[in-house]
Amino acid sequence: MNFKNVIALFLLVSCSQIKMNTSTEKEKAPVKPQPLIDEVVNLKLLNGKVTYSKFTFRKPDGTYVLNCSDKRNRNLLVRDGFGQIYIGANYFAPNTNLNCSFEGQKIFNVNIGEFKYPFETLNVAKGKVDYSPAAIKRIIKEKEIKKKIYLNSADEFLFEKPFIKPLNSFVTSHYGKRRIFNNKKKSQHLGNDLRARTGVKIPAANRGKVVYVGNLFFSGNVVVIDHGMDIFTMYGHLSKILTTKGSIVNQGDIIGLAGATGRVSGPHLHWGVKVNGTWVDGFNLVEVSKEQFNSAK
Ligand SMILES: [Zn+2]
Structure with a gap:
């Protein structure tokens, strides 16, 4: 450090001391609270x-x-x-x-x-679109069950790394595809279908708590995992469930075997992801969750 800098530093220090003194003198002014956020x-x-x-x-x-x-x-x-x-x-x-x-x-x-999701028009036999009275009864009952599954989520992240796809196989039907049956009945496919033969091991996409295991009319044998902060993953059409309600599973733990249970035309895994009570594209969560851990200190 040269002489000029020493002088400058001395002045800086003494100035700040003067400032400090004056501010203690007129101390009484209320301190403005810091804003909650920098900006919206x-x-x-x-x-x-x-x-x-x-x-x-x-x-x-x-x-x-x-x-x-x-x-x-x-x-x-x-x-x-x-x-x-x-x-x-x-x-x-x-x-x-x-x-x-x-x-x-x-x-x-x-x-x-708006994302322009593709759509397909299907012509199917009448019985495939209309359900029997017994089936309708079951569908209504299960609607209530399904509502409850996603009601409560842990209030912290239960996972410590980004999400992974449960399988890296061919995607037989992408999230968001709109289907129009016989020119009238419409449905949306709000999960990703991954090709899997019956018996293929299905791993958990991330760490979490198993909050539902059971059999449902549309999804067949199902496992639902709560990952905390209102993020859930569900695995449908399983031939076998290999976990229990309340279990904590780690990413990669085998929770079941692929199958063709429920309303399906062949064996595959239906992978659903629900965030804030709404079905979203799970592949998108896989990408986006990398940001959480990239930005971590
Ligand atoms: Zn599906």
């Missing part, structure tokens, strides 16, 4: 897709409940002054806006655009 977080998303966001949120570590414009509460996990959240965009709500607030302050705003 603006996000862009397409319907059926998911995003991960991390932003300054000046609250002590914990989980905070945000109020959102779609009337659904969302949990924000806060660690070291940063809020973390996964947001799923409803397949049925393209060209809408979703915003969430905390204590009356707007936190983020999501502009949901």
Whole structure:
């Protein structure tokens, strides 16, 4: 350090001391509280897709409940002054806006655009589209069961690495494909179908807690895993379930064997991913979840 710098440093130090003295003298002025966030977080998303966001949120570590414009509460996990959240965009709500607030302050705003999902027209025998009275009864009953499965989720992330696809096989039907049966009945395929022979081992896409095992009319033998923070994965049409409700499974643990149970035309794995109560494209979650762990310290 040369002489000039020493002088400069001396002046700087003495100036700051003078400042400190004056500020203690007029101490009484109230301290302005730091804002909760730097600015409203603006996000862009397409319907059926998911995003991960991390932003300054000046609250002590914990989980905070945000109020959102779609009337659904969302949990924000806060660690070291940063809020973390996964947001799923409803397949049925393209060209809408979703915003969430905390204590009356707007936190983020999501502009949901439209993804052009392909569609196929199918002509099938009448009996395949219309169900028997017994089947209808079962479908209605199971609708209630399915609602309850996804009601409660752990209020922290139960996983420590990005999600993986349960299988790397050929995708026989992609998420979001619209099907029109006999020119009238419409349905949307809100999961990814992965080619799998009966008996192929199915691993968990990430660490989590098994919250449902059972047999359902459409999905056959099913396993549902809660990964926390309102993120669930479901595995359908299994020939065999190899886990139990309440078990903690790690990524890669075998939870069942592929099969053709439920309403299917052949053996495959139906992999569903639900975020914030809405089915999203699981392959998108695989990509997006990498961001969470890339940005980790
Ligand atoms: Zn499927």
